[in-house]
Amino acid sequence: xxxxxxxxxxxxxxxxxxxxxxxxxxxxxxxxxxxxxxxxxxxxxxxxxxxxxxxxxxxxxxxxxxxxxxxxxxxxxxxxxxxxxxxxxxxxxxxxxxxxxxxxxxxxxxxxxxxxxxxxxxxxxxxxxxxxxxxxxxxxxxxxxxxxxxxxxxxxxxxxxxxxxxxxxxxxxxxxxxxxxxxxxxxxxxxxxxxxxxxxxxxxxxxxxxxxxxxxxxxxxxxxxxxxxxxxxxxxxxxxxxxxxxxxxxxxxxxxxxxxxxxxxxxxxxxxxxxxxxxxxxxxxxxxxxxxxxxxxxxxxxxxxxxxxxxxxxxxxxxxxxxxxxxxxxxxxxxxxxxxxxxxxxxxxxxxxxxxxxxxxxxxxxxxxxxxxxxxxxxxxxxxxxxxxxxxxxxxxxxxxxxxxxxxxxxxxxxxxxxxxx
Numbered sequence: 001x002x003x004x005x006x007x008x009x010x011x012x013x014x015x016x017x018x019x020x021x022x023x024x025x026x027x028x029x030x031x032x033x034x035x036x037x038x039x040x041x042x043x044x045x046x047x048x049x050x051x052x053x054x055x056x057x058x059x060x061x062x063x064x065x066x067x068x069x070x071x072x073x074x075x076x077x078x079x080x081x082x083x084x085x086x087x088x089x090x091x092x093x094x095x096x097x098x099x100x101x102x103x104x105x106x107x108x109x110x111x112x113x114x115x116x117x118x119x120x121x122x123x124x125x126x127x128x129x130x131x132x133x134x135x136x137x138x139x140x141x142x143x144x145x146x147x148x149x150x151x152x153x154x155x156x157x158x159x160x161x162x163x164x165x166x167x168x169x170x171x172x173x174x175x176x177x178x179x180x181x182x183x184x185x186x187x188x189x190x191x192x193x194x195x196x197x198x199x200x201x202x203x204x205x206x207x208x209x210x211x212x213x214x215x216x217x218x219x220x221x222x223x224x225x226x227x228x229x230x231x232x233x234x235x236x237x238x239x240x241x242x243x244x245x246x247x248x249x250x251x252x253x254x255x256x257x258x259x260x261x262x263x264x265x266x267x268x269x270x271x272x273x274x275x276x277x278x279x280x281x282x283x284x285x286x287x288x289x290x291x292x293x294x295x296x297x298x299x300x301x302x303x304x305x306x307x308x309x310x311x312x313x314x315x316x317x318x319x320x321x322x323x324x325x326x327x328x329x330x331x332x333x334x335x336x337x338x339x340x341x342x343x344x345x346x347x348x349x350x351x352x353x354x355x356x357x358x359x360x361x362x363x364x365x366x367x368x369x370x371x372x373x374x375x376x377x378x379x380x381x382x383x384x385x386x387x388x389x390x391x392x393x394x395x396x397x398x399x400x401x402x403x404x405x406x407x408x409x410x411x412x413x414x415x416x417x418x419x420x421x422x
Contacts, residue, residue, distance in 0.1 A: 003100075009161035011093045013053035018046045021088035025081065028323070034081040049082060056164065058086070060172030063199055077174055077199030087203040090165065095207050098156045102210070103217045108232040109206040115280040116334050118231040123284060125227050126273040129238035133245040134277070135252065136267035140233035141205065142176040144212055145260045146195040152211055170208070173199050183260055194260075209233075212259060219255050224248055231280055238273070245270050282335055290335040297340070300328050304344070325350055 011017055022042065029035040038045050052058035061080035068074050079087070099110060107118035126132065137143070153166050176197025182190070198205040209232060220228045220237065226248060227238040239245050249270070253263050271277065276285045283291045307324065310316040329350050332341060338352055345351045 004156060004158040005094075005097045006158040008093055008097075008157070008159040009054075009165070012089050012162065012165070013050060015046055015050050017089050017092070018049055018085060021092060022046065022085045024092075025084045025088045029081075032081070038081045038085070045082065046085075049085065053086070053165065056161075058165070058168065060086075060169060063174040065174065074200055075177060076201045078201055079199070083172075084203070086165075087169070090162075090169070091203055091207050094157065094162065094166075098207075098211055098214075101156065102214060103221055105221070105229045106210065106214070106217050107230065108210050110210075115231055118229055119280055119282055119284070119290075119334070121229045122236060122279050123288065125229065125236070125238040126277075126284070127286075129227065129273055130240045131238070131242050131245055131270055132273050132277070133237040133239075133249055133270050134268065134279075135235050135237070135249075136264040137233040137256070138181075138262045138264040139177070139179050140261070141200050141209060142197045143179040143181065143261055144196060144198050144209060146170050146173075148259050149198075149208055149212055152214070156211075169204055170198075171195075173197060181260065181262055183257055206232075215259070216252070216255060220248075220252070224251065234280065236279070242270060281331070292332060292335050292337060292340075301344070303328075322349065 019042070022038070022045075026035050026039055030039065049058070060083050063077040063079055065075055065077050068076055102110070105118075105121060107113040107115065107121075149170060150167055153163055157163055157166070173195075176199070179196060180191045198208055213230070213233065217228070217230060220226050220235075224237075229236055237245060237248055239248075249263075249268070256262060274286055276283060278284070278293060281293070281296060283293055285291075304325065307316060307321055311321060329341065341350065341352045346353075
């Protein structure tokens with residue numbers, strides 16, 4: 001049984017912990033109206049928040065919902081800034097205590113771990129075993145059952161005030177997409193009377209979702225004794241015998257009945273480890289080769305075009321461009337993308353060939369070719385369009401000197417210069 005922790009609430013709801021949480025929550029968001037208003041009256045807001053938390057009158061505010069379709073359709077929920085301060089204060093205290101019971105191969109949303117570490121472990125197991133059972137949970141965040149989640153809190157926390165706060169955050173979740181699944185013992189209207197779903201976008205949702213599957217981690221590693229890696233609801237088990245994986249598939253499906261979850265029928269399968277596989281945003285092949293999926297490169301090129309247009313129109317600052325593009329570059333560096341980045345950023349801020357101390361790329365090391373970029377050849381401009389573009393460039397000479405990358409460069413030009421993707 002995990003150790004239950006008590007006397008935590010003062011470490012969460014005190015003025016100094018809330019101030020530290022506010023400074024953490026405002027990083028990168030100082031220009032947002034809600035964050036700016038809160039920070040403009042920081043002391044008054046924190047004192048009011050402290051009184052509400054200690055007095056037991058705190059209630060989460062209303063979420064702002066919006067839909068995203070990239071890379072797939074999701075409903076994202078944005079909490080008010082003062083609620084995000086509470087989320088940071090709670091997670092700073094509770095998450096390190098609960099994560100002590102997490103297994104080593106659970107990698108989501110933990111300091112010192114992450115998706116790239118998970119990919120490394122996946123590759124290590126892939127090279128050791130013949131088959132892999134890939135699993136994904138059907139609509140995981142909308143399917144999390146509130147009563148089951150609250151019971152998982154009580155396996156780790158004894159402090160009644162902290163439990164009340166965690167319950168209030170769960171109860172304050174906005175309605176998510178319906179997931180009407182039936183389990184043993186349910187009557188006709190059983191699934192409709194249960195609250196489900198965690199708002200995607202909350203710091204607490206990531207922590208709660210990780211905690212929710214912690215019993216599955218221990219079942220797989222301690223009862224099944226499987227070689228196993230999990231990142232949120234995407235996980236993999238490895239073995240040389242396919243029949244063993246088929247048995248584990250059934251046993252995992254039975255275990256997930258208790259937290260009222262189901263495996264995704266289309267995304268759960270057994271495959272040979274020698275075959276290329278997509279895992280956590282990388283296409284992995286034997287021999288340690290990694291490439292970015294075509295869709296990832298295509299989405300980034302579209303975002304880069306948008307940033308370029310905003311940069312020329314002076315509606316985006318340099319630090320935001322560097323931050324947004326730099327995030328993709330940091331991810332892409334974990335794959336064989338040196339020549340791809342040469343092709344996209346040649347002569348610009350993020351050109352990898354201009355990085356100090358960068359060793360020359362060995363000949364023949366490219367593994368991903370220009371066809372992956374999925375771009376159409378440039379359209380020939382008419383004389384009138386060329387004249388208009390020339391006038392626009394003359395109007396914004398200072399922006400041209402910043403060498404903002406041009407995503408729409410000709411494929412043939414890159415090929416002539418040897419910028420083949422790697």
